[in-house]
Amino acid sequence: MLKIKYFVQQSWLLVVSAFMFGLLIAVTNAALIDRINANNANKVTDKLKSLIPDADEFSKQESITIKSQQQSNVDVEIYKAVSDGQCQGWAFKAFGAGFADKITLIVVVDKSFEKIVGFSVLASNETPGFGDRISNSFYRDQFAGAPTEKLNLVKVGDADEIDSDIVAISGATVSSQAVVDIINNTMLQLKIKMLEKGMIQDE
Numbered sequence: 001m002l003k004i005k006y007f008v009q010q011s012w013l014l015v016v017s018a019f020m021f022g023l024l025i026a027v028t029n030a031a032l033i034d035r036i037n038a039n040n041a042n043k044v045t046d047k048l049k050s051l052i053p054d055a056d057e058f059s060k061q062e063s064i065t066i067k068s069q070q071q072s073n074v075d076v077e078i079y080k081a082v083s084d085g086q087c088q089g090w091a092f093k094a095f096g097a098g099f100a101d102k103i104t105l106i107v108v109v110d111k112s113f114e115k116i117v118g119f120s121v122l123a124s125n126e127t128p129g130f131g132d133r134i135s136n137s138f139y140r141d142q143f144a145g146a147p148t149e150k151l152n153l154v155k156v157g158d159a160d161e162i163d164s165d166i167v168a169i170s171g172a173t174v175s176s177q178a179v180v181d182i183i184n185n186t187m188l189q190l191k192i193k194m195l196e197k198g199m200i201q202d203e
Contacts (some may be wrong), residue, residue, distance in 0.1 A: 043122065044079075044093075044106060044122070045058060047106045047120040047122065048079060048081065048091055048106065048108070050120065051091070051106070051108040051117055051118050051119075051120060052081045052088055052089050052091075052108055052117065054083050054088060055081035055082060055083050055088045055089070056082060056083045056084065057081075057082050058079045058080070058081055058082075058091065059079065059080045059082055060077065060078070060079055061078040061079065061080055061199070062078070063075040063076060063077055063078065064076050064078060064190060064193045064194070064197075066185075066186065066189040066190065066193065067185075067189065068096070068185070069096045069097065069181065069182075069185050076092050076093060076094070076186060076190060077092060077093045078090065078091070078092050078190075078194075078199075079091040079092070081108070087111040088111060089108055089109060089110050089111050089117055090108070090109050090110075090111070090113060090194075090199075090200070091106055091107065091108045091109075092106075092107055092186060092187075092190060093105070093106055093107075093122070094106075094107050094119075094182050094183055094185075094186035094187070095182060096178065096181060096182035096185065097178060098124060098125070098126050098131065098174075098175055098178040098179075099126055099127065099131045099172075099174040099175045099178065100125045100126050100127060100131065101124070101125035101126075102123070102125075103121070103123070103124045103126070103134070103175075103178055103179065103182060104121070104122040104123040104124070105119050105120065105121055105122060105179065105182060105183065106119065106120050106122050107119040107183055107186070107187065109148055109187070111200075112200060112201070113148055113190075113191050113194060113195075113200045114147065114148055115145055115146065115147060115148060116143045116144065116145065116146045116147075116148060116183075116187075117144060118140060118141075118143055118144045119140060119143055119179075119183065120135075120140075121134060121135045126172070126175045127172070127175075130169075130171050130172045130175070131169075131172045131174070131175030132175075133169050133172055133175075134169065134172070134175050134176065134178075134179050136169075138159060138169070139166075139169050139176065139179075141159075142159055142162075142166050142167060143166065143183070144162070145162040146162060146163065146164060146166070147163075147164055148187055148188075148191060149164055149188075150164065150184055150188065151164050151165075151166055151180050151183060151184055152164055152165050152166065152180070153165075153166050153167075153168050153173075153176055153177050153180045154166065154167055154168065155167070155168050155173070166180055
């Protein structure tokens, strides 16, 4: 009983402080949620403009539910890139496990969903100097023009040849594989779902 009383006497301030800090964080988040969402939307738009500079607007479409790499249902955000009223391509968010933490990408494909236009990293905590090189042009440029069929990671190959083989980043094979797996998992399922919905046509 004395031990419990001593514990309460010594820890009450810590418990109250933790509660107050938690409450403060919750209130701050609630107050800033609109600004946070706006900043996130602007970040996505900036990434999209860098990948499809000719597009006039990026129209957010209905989300499509697919299976994650862990086989749980996830909703994927779809964007339609439009110029002069014509579809220029499709973009979608894709995410999954990396070496250190979750990787979130924005991936763009052409209007017929036949070729990849490119991808950009929205969020990543991969190892600096190694895994974070998934943002570098050596790796990213290999995806531009690649077919929207299953991509394969190879350790040795011609990085300048545009095909379904993606050459891994030296010293960052796990992060390289993670990006390929994330894009494969999302892209292959989306293509089927979008064909079923009539969003794209099978050519």
